[in-house]
Amino acid sequence: MKKFLTSIGLLLFALTVVVPLLWVLLTSLKSGxxxxxxxxxxxxxxxxxxxxxxxxxxxxxxxxxxxILVTLGTLxxxxxxxxxxxxxxxxxxxxxxRTLFGAFLGGMMFPNFLIIVPLFFLLKNMHMLDTxxxxxxxxxxxxLSFTIFVLTGFFQALPSELMEAAQxxxxxxxxxxxxxxxxxxxxxxxVVGIFNAIGLWNEYSLALVLITSQENYTLxxxxxxxxxxxHYQADWGALFAGLVIVMLPVLLVYWIFREKIHETMLxxxxxx
Amino acid sequence: xxxxxxxxxxxxxxxxxAGLLYGVFVILPLVQAFALSMYRWRGVSAKKTxxxxxxxxxxxxxxxFWQALKNNLWILVVGGIxxxxxxxxxxxxxxGSGRVGKVLRGVYLFPQVISLVVVAxxxxxxxxxxxxxxxxxxxxxxxxxxxxxxxxxxxLALPAVTVAFVWYALGFYIMLFAAGIQQIPEEVDEAAELxxxxxxxxxxxxxxxxxxxxxxxxxxxVVINVMNIFALVYLMTAGGPDRKTEVLxxxxxxxxxxxxxxxxxxxxxxxxxxxxxxxxxxxxFVFRKNPEGARS
Numbered sequence: 001m002k003k004f005l006t007s008i009g010l011l012l013f014a015l016t017v018v019v020p021l022l023w024v025l026l027t028s029l030k031s032g033x034x035x036x037x038x039x040x041x042x043x044x045x046x047x048x049x050x051x052x053x054x055x056x057x058x059x060x061x062x063x064x065x066x067x068i069l070v071t072l073g074t075l076x077x078x079x080x081x082x083x084x085x086x087x088x089x090x091x092x093x094x095x096x097x098r099t100l101f102g103a104f105l106g107g108m109m110f111p112n113f114l115i116i117v118p119l120f121f122l123l124k125n126m127h128m129l130d131t132x133x134x135x136x137x138x139x140x141x142x143x144l145s146f147t148i149f150v151l152t153g154f155f156q157a158l159p160s161e162l163m164e165a166a167q168x169x170x171x172x173x174x175x176x177x178x179x180x181x182x183x184x185x186x187x188x189x190x191v192v193g194i195f196n197a198i199g200l201w202n203e204y205s206l207a208l209v210l211i212t213s214q215e216n217y218t219l220x221x222x223x224x225x226x227x228x229x230x231h232y233q234a235d236w237g238a239l240f241a242g243l244v245i246v247m248l249p250v251l252l253v254y255w256i257f258r259e260k261i262h263e264t265m266l267x268x269x270x271x272x
Numbered sequence: 273x274x275x276x277x278x279x280x281x282x283x284x285x286x287x288x289x290a291g292l293l294y295g296v297f298v299i300l301p302l303v304q305a306f307a308l309s310m311y312r313w314r315g316v317s318a319k320k321t322x323x324x325x326x327x328x329x330x331x332x333x334x335x336x337f338w339q340a341l342k343n344n345l346w347i348l349v350v351g352g353i354x355x356x357x358x359x360x361x362x363x364x365x366x367x368g369s370g371r372v373g374k375v376l377r378g379v380y381l382f383p384q385v386i387s388l389v390v391v392a393x394x395x396x397x398x399x400x401x402x403x404x405x406x407x408x409x410x411x412x413x414x415x416x417x418x419x420x421x422x423x424x425x426x427x428l429a430l431p432a433v434t435v436a437f438v439w440y441a442l443g444f445y446i447m448l449f450a451a452g453i454q455q456i457p458e459e460v461d462e463a464a465e466l467x468x469x470x471x472x473x474x475x476x477x478x479x480x481x482x483x484x485x486x487x488x489x490x491x492x493x494v495v496i497n498v499m500n501i502f503a504l505v506y507l508m509t510a511g512g513p514d515r516k517t518e519v520l521x522x523x524x525x526x527x528x529x530x531x532x533x534x535x536x537x538x539x540x541x542x543x544x545x546x547x548x549x550x551x552x553x554x555x556x557f558v559f560r561k562n563p564e565g566a567r568s
Contacts, residue, residue: 002471006365007372009365010365010376011372011376013362013376013380014372014375014379014380016439017379017380017383017439019405020394020439021382021386023405027397027403035403036402036403038408039403039405039408040412081289081290081293082290084286084289084290085286085287085290088282088283088286088287092282094280094283100287100291107294110302110545111500113500113502113521113525113541114302114541114542114544114545115298115301115302116525116528116541117305117528117537118302118308119297120529121534122297122300122301122304137293138297140293141293141294141298142298144293144294144298173278173279173282174282174286202385202389203387204388204503205502205503209529219387220387220389224393224507227393227396236403240397243390243393246386246390247386247387247390250385250387251382251386254382255378258378258381261385262381265381265384265447266448266451269489270448
C-alpha cells in the first residue's frame with residue numbers, strides 16, 4: 001500500500017515535469033484559433049507550417065545557425081586550452097599551482113552579473129561588442145573554470161608511467177601531451193564538451209548584454225525577441241514552434257548522454 | 273638543469289592561453305566591478321567621478337533596492353524550503369521504487385537542461401489567462417481564476433514566479449539528495465530496521481541526519497541559485513507588477529542598461545555579492561559541526 005502511494009506520488013511529479021513540455025509540443029502544431037479555443041485540446045490536424053514560419057519569418061533559422069557557430073566556436077578554443085591547463089595542474093605541480101588552480105575554480109562560484117558592467121565596457125573598448133567573436137571569447141573565459149576542474153580530475157586519473165614511458169622514447173613534454181595523453185583523455189573531453197555545449201546553447205544573460213543587433217542573435221535571444229514581437233503579430237503557433245526548436249536539440253543530446261551528464265553535474269556540484 | 277628549464281617553459285606555455293583569457297575577461301572585470309561601485313559614471317569615460325560610498329548611501333535609501341532584496345529573500349526562504357523538502361522526499365521515494373522510479377530518473381533533469389529562456393516563456397504561457405494550461409485547467413474543474421492573471425496580480429506574482437523557479441531548479445536537488453542517499457551505508461539502513469525503525473521514524477532518526485553534508489551543499493546552492501536569478505524574472509514579469517517580483521539582478525540590469533547608471537548598477541552587483549557572502553557565512557555557521565561526527 002505504501003509502495004503504491006509512493007509510486008502515485010512519483011508519477012504525479014513526473015507528470016508536472018513532462019506535461020508542460022508536451023503542451024508546448026502539442027500547441028506548436030495548433031492553429032492560432034485552436035490555441036485560444038481550448039488550452040487542453042488536441043490540434044485537429046498538425047500544422048507543421050508553424051515551424052516553417054518560425055524558422056524563416058521570425059528569424060529563428062538564422063539564430064539557430066548563430067547558436068551553432070557560437071557553441072562550436074567556443075568549444076574549439078575552450079577544449080584545447082582548458083585541457084592544456086588541466087594537464088599542467090594534474091601532472092606538473094609547481095610552487096603556487098594549487099593557489100592558481102583555486103583562482104581558476106573561484107570563477108564557478110560568483111554570478112556572471114557581478115561583472116557585467118565592466119565586461120560590457122571591456123568589450124566595447126576592444127570593439128568586440130555585438131560580435132560573435134566577442135561572445136565566443138567571453139564564453140571561453142567563463143567556461144574555463146568548470147572545464148579545467150573536470151579535466152584535471154581526468155588527467156589525474158591517467159597513470160603517470162605512460163608519460164614517463166613516452167618521455168623515455170624521446171617525446172617532449174608537449175609532444176607527450178598531444179600524442180599520448182590527449183587521446184587518452186578523449187572520453188573526458190567529450191563529456192566536458194557536451195556539458196558545456198548544453199550550457200552555451202542555453203546561455204542568455206551574457207548574450208543579452210553583449211549582443212545587440214538581430215543578425216547576431218543566438219537562439220535564446222531570438223526566441224525572447226520573438227515573444228516581444230508576438231504581442232503585435234500574434235502568430236502564436238510559430239512562437240511555440242520556436243520554443244520547440246530551442247529545446248529539442250538539448251533534450252535529445254541530454255537523452256543520449258544522460259548517464260555521463262548526470263555524473264559530471266554531480267561531480268561539479270559536490271566539489272565545494 | 274636543462275630539464276627543469278624546459279619543464280618551466282612547458283608549464284608557462286601551457287598555462288598562458290587559459291590564464292590570459294581568464295585574467296582579462298574574468299579577474300580584471302571582477303576587480304573593476306568593486307572599484308566602479310565607488311564612482312559616479314554614465315559610460316562616458318571623461319566624466320567618471322570618484323564618489324566613495326555615495327552609491328551605497330543612495331542604495332541604502334533606495335526603496336526599490338530593499339523591495340528587490342526582500343523578494344530575493346522571499347524566494348530564498350520559500351523556494352529553498354520547498355526545494356529541499358520536496359527534493360529529499362522524491363529522492364527517498366525514488367530509492368528502490370521500480371518502474372516509476374526508472375521513468376522519473378529519465379525525466380527529472382529535463383527542466384535543468386532546457387534553457388532558462390524556454391522555462392520563463394513556457395511559464396509565462398502556462399499562466400496566460402486566455403490560453404494558459406493553468407487557468408484552462410482551473411476552468412475545466414469549475415474553479416475561479418485570478419482576474420488579472422497570475423503574473424498580473426500583485427499578491428500572486430511572486431509566488432507564481434517562485435513556482436516556476438522551483439520547477440526549474442528541483443531536478444538538481446533531487447540529484448544531490450539521491451546521490452547522498454546512495455552513500456548511506458547498507459549496514460546503517462539494515463541496523464535501523466532491525467531496531468524496529470521504519471517509515472517516518474527511520475527517516476528522521478537515520479536518513480535525515482545522515483544527509484548532513486548533502487544538506488549543507490544543497491543549502492549553499494539555494495543561495496547561489498536564488499541570488500543568481502535574472503532571466504526567469506526578466507522574461508516572465510520584468511519585475512512587475514509594480515516591482516512586486518523585482519529581484520536584485522533585474523534591478524541592476526535596469527539601472528545599467530536602461531538608465532545608464534553604470535556606477536550605481538555596479539554597487540547593486542556588489543551588494544548582491546555581499547548578501548550572498550553573508551548568507552553563505554550564516555550557512556557555514558549553521559553547518560559548522562557535523563552532529564554525526566566524521567561519518568558522513
